[in-house]
Amino acid sequence: EPEVTQTPSHQVTQMGQEVILRCVPISNHLYFYWYRQILGQKVEFLVSFYNNEISEKSEIFDDQFSVERPDGSNFTLKIRSTKLEDSAMYFCASSLARTLNTEAFFGQGTRLTVV
Amino acid sequence: KQEVTQIPAALSVPEGENLVLNCSFTDSAIYNLQWFRQDPGKGLTSLLLIQSSQREQTSGRLNASLDKSSGRSTLYIAASQPGDSATYLCAVSSPLAGNQFYFGTGTSLTVIP
Numbered sequence: 001e002p003e004v005t006q007t008p009s010h011q012v013t014q015m016g017q018e019v020i021l022r023c024v025p026i027s028n029h030l031y032f033y034w035y036r037q038i039l040g041q042k043v044e045f046l047v048s049f050y051n052n053e054i055s056e057k058s059e060i061f062d063d064q065f066s067v068e069r070p071d072g073s074n075f076t077l078k079i080r081s082t083k084l085e086d087s088a089m090y091f092c093a094s095s096l097a098r099t100l101n102t103e104a105f106f107g108q109g110t111r112l113t114v115v
Numbered sequence: 116k117q118e119v120t121q122i123p124a125a126l127s128v129p130e131g132e133n134l135v136l137n138c139s140f141t142d143s144a145i146y147n148l149q150w151f152r153q154d155p156g157k158g159l160t161s162l163l164l165i166q167s168s169q170r171e172q173t174s175g176r177l178n179a180s181l182d183k184s185s186g187r188s189t190l191y192i193a194a195s196q197p198g199d200s201a202t203y204l205c206a207v208s209s210p211l212a213g214n215q216f217y218f219g220t221g222t223s224l225t226v227i228p
Contacts, residue, residue, distance in 0.1 A: 006158075033215070035216075035218075041220075042218050042219070042220050042221075043159070043204065043206070043216075043218040044218070045215035045216065045217075048215060056215060058215070089156075091158060091159060093159075102164075103149065103161055103164040104149065104161070104216065105161060106151070106158050106159035106160075106161070107158055108157060108158035109157065109158045109159075111156070
């Protein structure tokens with residue numbers, strides 16, 4: 001069964017360093033998303049991406065964050081200068097169409113720890 | 116802003132019992148509602164998707180219902196098993212949210228053998 005794949009599963013980084021989280025969405029999907037879940041809190045939307053551009057972003061997704069689809073398969077989230085409060089589980093998701101009428105599939109997540 | 120609440124926050128039941136998890140949302144104008152399962156430290160596994168025009172969806176021992184007018188959804192799990200132990204999340208997409216889901220805080224389910 002097709003699945004969303006994320007790497008690495010766990011990343012430890014020092015505060016102020018740049019990190020890139022990687023995702024391979026389901027191959028025929030057109031919409032891609034990043035969500036995050038701080039320990040003990042709700043899963044929160046960060047950004048959605050379609051047709052090689054950001055379609056929506058939340059207040060969390062400030063200038064420190066960027067997304068890219070560098071080739072036909074990967075979808076990345078970059079955090080330029082990590083802060084302690086960026087420590088969270090980051091989930092990539094994809095859907096065939098907009099979430100308003102289709103199922104979204106999530107990856108297993110990348111646990112980011114900023115020290 | 117859409118607010119999604121799940122009650123109870125935690126539930127412990129003996130194996131074999133039927134159970135109901137609740138999800139409520141503040142804006143009834145939703146596009147769809149999706150139930151997920153999350154194992155500790157793991158990702159989100161999609162269980163059921165209910166479109167706004169539907170009243171329920173079934174998959175195996177799981178049945179999800181949707182009542183848009185009252186802003187509620189329930190996930191019914193029949194004949195619970197220890198392997199069902201996990202956190203169950205509901206998420207809604209709505210006109211207020213654009214192309215994103217709003218998630219609830221989850222119900223942590225423990226099925227005791």
